[in-house]
Amino acid sequence: MSHSITSVLSQIRTLQNQVGQTAPIADLPRSNAIQGLAEGNAVAAPSFSQTLEGAIKGVNEAQQKSGQLAAAFERGDANADLAKVMVASQQSSLAFRATVEVRNRLVQAYQDVMNMPL
Template identity: 70%
Template sequence: MSDSITSILSQIRSYQSQMGSAALGPAADVGQSTAIQGLAGSEAASGTQGASFSETLRGALSGVNEAQQKSGALAKAFEMGDPSADLARVMVASQQSQIAFRATVEVRNRLVQAYQDVMNMPL
C-alpha cells in the first residue's frame, strides 16, 4: 500500500516539474491546455503559501470546463460556417478538451482508489 502512495506522490511531483518546465518553455503560450493553465494560475496566485488541495482541484476542474466550452463553441462556429473557425483549430481544441477530461477522470479514479486503500487499512 505504501508503494501505491509513493507511486502517486512521484507522479504528482513529476507532473509539477513538467508544469514548471512547460510554463517556462516557448510552447507555454502556444499549445498549453486550459486545464494546465488553471493549475498553474492557482499555484502562482498562492504565492509563498501553498495552494490548498481544494483550490487546486477547483482550478483544474474549471480549466477542464473552460476547455470543453471553448471546444464546443469552436465546433458550433465551424458548423455554422464561420470563416474564422477552421477545421484544424476545431480538432485541436476538441483533442485538448478530451485529454483534459481523461486526465481529470484518471485523477478521480486514483483518488477514489487511495481513499478505499486508506479505509481498508487495519487499525
C-alpha cells in the same frame, strides 16, 4: 505505472498554470521559499482542493471552448477552421481523461486508506 503518474501530475501542473494559480512551495526556487520562511512570512501555497477546483474549471473551460468552436465551424464561421476545432477537441478530451484518471486514483487511495487495519 510511475510514468503515467508523472504524466498526470504534469498535466495537472500545466492546468494549474493555465488557471493562474501560484506554484506550490516545492516548485518555487529554494531561495524564495527559504527567504520567506527566514523573514517570518509564510509562503502561501494553494491547498489541494483549490488546485483540484482550478483544474476542474480549466477542463470545463476547455470543453466549452471546444463546443463553441465546433458550433462556429458548423455555422460556417471563417475564423473556425477544421484544424482549430480538432485541436480544441483533442485538448478538451485529454484534459477530461486526465481529470477522470485523477478521480479514479483518489477513489482508489480513499478505498486503500479505509481498508487499512487499525
